[in-house]
Amino acid sequence: MSGLTCEQAATLISGFMDNELTQQQQQQLHHHLAECAGCQSELKELQGMREQLRNAIPKFDDGQLLAKFDKDKPSRWVFIAGWVLVLTTLSLLAIYGIFSYWSDESIPMALKLVTSSLGLGFLLLFGAVARQRWIAAKNDRYKKVQL
Known part of the structure; x- marks a missing residue:
């Protein structure tokens, strides 16, 4: 036997699913799973549920959504007008x-x-930081990179 009980293995399985185990704990769990069909089925069931949850989340392209926002002129004008009013006030x-x-x-x-x-x-410091952020945002080489 591996030295782990099924109760201890159940705790380690949860950590294994979240990549939180040490190398020693992973080895102990793998030895236990090699010998225990019940814990193997529990791990497969949890992995299946995780995969179902991942597939249940709707996927959409952020780039397409942002492009729609950029093309919506009334929304853009309302946004600009709102900022002008807030800053003026x-x-x-x-x-x-x-x-x-x-x-x-x-x-x-x-x-x-x-x-x-x-x-x-404080106002000068805020202005200096805002200017640096503005320049960095304009010159960001990775702003078009999508993950």
Whole structure:
């Protein structure tokens, strides 16, 4: 005998299906499976169920779906208009907030300068990172690779 009980082998079978076993555990399981027809049938049944689940998932080509989205002009215009509205509104709110903050005489000038320089620093860092990401996205050699 391999030294494994069928209960221990059942636990290892689950790990084997998920590629989580060590080499020693795999060897113990293979020795047990060579001797135990019940565990062999359990493994085959689980592998069959996994294959059925894989086949049950509908398959479609992401490239075709994205191409449909790109060709849908009304959807594209709504998307652009939505972003323009959001960015315009956020910009106006930011301008109003900055104006209100600087108009408030109860806040010391030193605090206004420190917080404003901190905010400006974060804004510059965000802009630098966004620019780098934009350049990287435009020059990505693998963006058309489909897995």
